[in-house]
Amino acid sequence: MTLSLFRYSKFAAALIIAGGALMGGVAHAQDLQGAGSTFVNPIMTHWTADYRKSGGATINYQAVGSGAGINDLINKTVDFAGSDAPMNAVQLKNAGAPTLHFPDVIGAVPVVYNVEGIPPGINFTGDVVANIFLGRITKWNDPAITSLNPGKNFPDAAIFVVHRSDGSGTTGIFTDYLSRVSPEWKNIVGEGTSVRWPAGLGGKGSSGVALLMRSHANSIGYVELSYAIENSIYYAKIRNSAGKFIYPEPATAAAEADGIKVPDDFRVFFTNSSAKGGYPISGFSWLIIYKNSSKTGDLKNFLKWVLTDGQNSATALNYAPIPKSIREKELAVVNALK
Amino acid sequence: MSLSSPSLPNKTGSGGFSPVTAVKKSSLRDRTFSRTLDKVYIGILFAASLTILAIVFGLLLQLAYSSRDTIHVFGFNFFTKDEWNPNTDVYAARPFIMATLYSSLIALLISVPISLGTAIFLSELCPKWLRTPLSFLVELLAAVPSVVYGLWAIFIMIPFVVKYIETPISTASMKIPVLHVGPHAHIELLHRRIFLGDLPIFDKAANGTDMLAAGLILAIMITPYITAVSRDILRAIPRSVREGSYALGSTKWEAIKLVVLPFARAGITGGVILGLGRALGETMAVTMVCGNGMGPFKWDLFNQCSTMASVIANDLGDASGLHISALIEIGLVLFLVTMIVNAGARLLIFFTAKDIQGGGK
Numbered sequence: 191m192t193l194s195l196f197r198y199s200k201f202a203a204a205l206i207i208a209g210g211a212l213m214g215g216v217a218h219a220q221d222l223q224g225a226g227s228t229f230v231n232p233i234m235t236h237w238t239a240d241y242r243k244s245g246g247a248t249i250n251y252q253a254v255g256s257g258a259g260i261n262d263l264i265n266k267t268v269d270f271a272g273s274d275a276p277m278n279a280v281q282l283k284n285a286g287a288p289t290l291h292f293p294d295v296i297g298a299v300p301v302v303y304n305v306e307g308i309p310p311g312i313n314f315t316g317d318v319v320a321n322i323f324l325g326r327i328t329k330w331n332d333p334a335i336t337s338l339n340p341g342k343n344f345p346d347a348a349i350f351v352v353h354r355s356d357g358s359g360t361t362g363i364f365t366d367y368l369s370r371v372s373p374e375w376k377n378i379v380g381e382g383t384s385v386r387w388p389a390g391l392g393g394k395g396s397s398g399v400a401l402l403m404r405s406h407a408n409s410i411g412y413v414e415l416s417y418a419i420e421n422s423i424y425y426a427k428i429r430n431s432a433g434k435f436i437y438p439e440p441a442t443a444a445a446e447a448d449g450i451k452v453p454d455d456f457r458v459f460f461t462n463s464s465a466k467g468g469y470p471i472s473g474f475s476w477l478i479i480y481k482n483s484s485k486t487g488d489l490k491n492f493l494k495w496v497l498t499d500g501q502n503s504a505t506a507l508n509y510a511p512i513p514k515s516i517r518e519k520e521l522a523v524v525n526a527l528k
Numbered sequence: 529m530s531l532s533s534p535s536l537p538n539k540t541g542s543g544g545f546s547p548v549t550a551v552k553k554s555s556l557r558d559r560t561f562s563r564t565l566d567k568v569y570i571g572i573l574f575a576a577s578l579t580i581l582a583i584v585f586g587l588l589l590q591l592a593y594s595s596r597d598t599i600h601v602f603g604f605n606f607f608t609k610d611e612w613n614p615n616t617d618v619y620a621a622r623p624f625i626m627a628t629l630y631s632s633l634i635a636l637l638i639s640v641p642i643s644l645g646t647a648i649f650l651s652e653l654c655p656k657w658l659r660t661p662l663s664f665l666v667e668l669l670a671a672v673p674s675v676v677y678g679l680w681a682i683f684i685m686i687p688f689v690v691k692y693i694e695t696p697i698s699t700a701s702m703k704i705p706v707l708h709v710g711p712h713a714h715i716e717l718l719h720r721r722i723f724l725g726d727l728p729i730f731d732k733a734a735n736g737t738d739m740l741a742a743g744l745i746l747a748i749m750i751t752p753y754i755t756a757v758s759r760d761i762l763r764a765i766p767r768s769v770r771e772g773s774y775a776l777g778s779t780k781w782e783a784i785k786l787v788v789l790p791f792a793r794a795g796i797t798g799g800v801i802l803g804l805g806r807a808l809g810e811t812m813a814v815t816m817v818c819g820n821g822m823g824p825f826k827w828d829l830f831n832q833c834s835t836m837a838s839v840i841a842n843d844l845g846d847a848s849g850l851h852i853s854a855l856i857e858i859g860l861v862l863f864l865v866t867m868i869v870n871a872g873a874r875l876l877i878f879f880t881a882k883d884i885q886g887g888g889k
């Protein structure tokens with residue numbers, strides 16, 4: 191009895207292997223590995239699911255932070271990186287081979303806060319935010335804050351600043367904005383994906399910051415818009431360069447990109463731009479790939495899908511689609527990939 | 529000379545295997561072969577143990593080699609300065625080294641009395657029906673993953689500590705009389721309010737995610753280790769020692785304090801050092817509750833800090849170039865400190881275990 195079972199299972203195993211070999215013979219899309227920004231993770235999750243449903247490759251994306259994603263791309267452990275800060279000179283040099291940046295969405299970085307009794311949508315200006323994050327403004331009822339928000343009852347409580355503890359493109363966009371509006375910030379801290387924060391607690395990932403915000407009263411921080419909405423954290427209106435206080439949402443994030451000059455390699459920050467109705471702390475999120483790789487074909491198909499069908503799901507998830515003119519330029523570059 | 533012993537059962541004995549018989553039965557050629565096999569076996573085991581040594585030294589050498597850049601650039605300043613700036617590529621790890629030592633110190637201060645108390649209770653005073661379940665529960669604490677400790681700390685421990693410990697401390701105040709020279713040169717007695725929160729160790733506004741939380745969660749995590757070792761040491765002390773003390777008329781507490789504890793002192797110290805070793809290296813739970821502050825080191829319990837392990841965990845993904853070298857140098861420091869602490873504990877326990885076993889003259 192046992193002997194015939196054994197023979198039967200050997201036969202079954204042989205069948206399975208043969209079948210697998212047959213299936214393997216049919217060409218199908220390879221799996222793509224991606225890693226990087228937590229900023230773009232909510233929409234990336236949707237894209238990978240939708241892309242597979244529409245017949246594309248299986249994509250595996252890990253939200254480890256923009257900096258870690260770029261490092262993974264350079265070490266060739268992933269096929270593409272998601273990042274909200276373009277590669278800097280050092281990273282470009284370490285990459286060794288030419289890389290391409292493709293903006294896939296525009297996102298807003300709201301300044302979030304959790305203060306009892308204060309409704310959503312209070313007003314901040316750029317230098318007030320900079321001074322809070324520099325540790326210069328330490329209490330919620332500081333005149334700098336109350337003068338911008340008459341009629342609101344700010345408590346006499348200390349402000350708990352929350353920032354990112356890991357390398358983050360969201361930090362890149364936020365510090366780029368602060369460097370533009372506050373010369374003091376630019377001198378003391380500067381911009382980058384990892385900076386020396388003068389004050390506050392660090393959370394790991396945008397989700398870590400959101401967690402700390404929810405569990406600490408009187409806190410202030412910055413996350414990507416979808417995290418703020420998902421976690422029901424209030425966020426503020428920021429005064430843009432035209433003097434208007436703008437609430438962060440997909441329309442105003444997209445408006446911020448109006449009229450900006452985009453270079454050929456698409457690497458540009460446009461915080462605090464001259465757009466009249468734009469939310470000043472907005473930025474691109476990029477998909478970064480090597481120009482030549484073994485998976486160029488699959489990457490090309492995915493990028494084309496993201497820049498066409500994928501853009502339709504942006505607004506529902508609180509991102510803004512890439513403006514048409516920029517998208518057309520990107521598609522030209524994608525189509526030229528071999 | 530015959531190898532067989534007449535008293536031992538040989539071929540016909542019931543269940544009659546004996547080494548003597550086996551040796552006698554095998555031929556000379558077989559015996560040489562099995563001796564060679566023995567030598568090979570010992571050789572393999574020796575090689576396996578050498579592998580472990582090789583891994584440890586290889587790790588040490590690799591860490592030192594990979595951090596040569598920062599050692600070359602910063603030298604000793606790495607341990608004495610306060611700056612950690614990935615943007616300007618200036619690295620000095622003093623805040624992290626001090627924070628690691630400080631949080632471990634807090635953990636020891638809280639944990640050792642509790643662990644010792646539990647160990648004494650378990651070995652001396654505990655009713656028999658409670659002993660096993662309680663020991664089991666204490667050892668179960670050691671099995672909880674550190675991420676779970678971190679989650680529990682964020683959602684339960686920190687709000688509790690903020691509400692019942694940190695806020696009362698920050699707002700506690702006292703009116704003290706102060707002699708004041710008034711504007712017309714007359715002396716008046718004024719009352720001034722001083723706050724506990726003005727003290728340097730309670731300086732910052734309390735929000736729970738700080739050095740104190742790191743120390744507390746570490747204390748909870750190392751308690752099972754210290755308790756287990758201490759309890760075993762205390763149980764190993766012979767009854768005669770205690771009974772001699774009772775015979776001289778001591779109370780239970782006097783027996784414990786004056787006789788049992790001094791006897792066990794070295795072993796308990798070894799256990800404490802083992803717990804310290806764990807506290808120094810704990811990463812996940814600490815990084816979730818310590819606040820990840822990057823500023824200079826402060827003795828302030830409510831200050832956000834970063835320990836060596838949490839800095840490595842947070843920064844490594846994003847790091848490149850000199851930054852990675854600096855992180856690896858921190859790893860090297862952590863490795864050396866933990867190795868020294870653990871080696872010290874082992875040596876201490878080794879040298880004092882003999883005293884316990886040979887005790888009770």
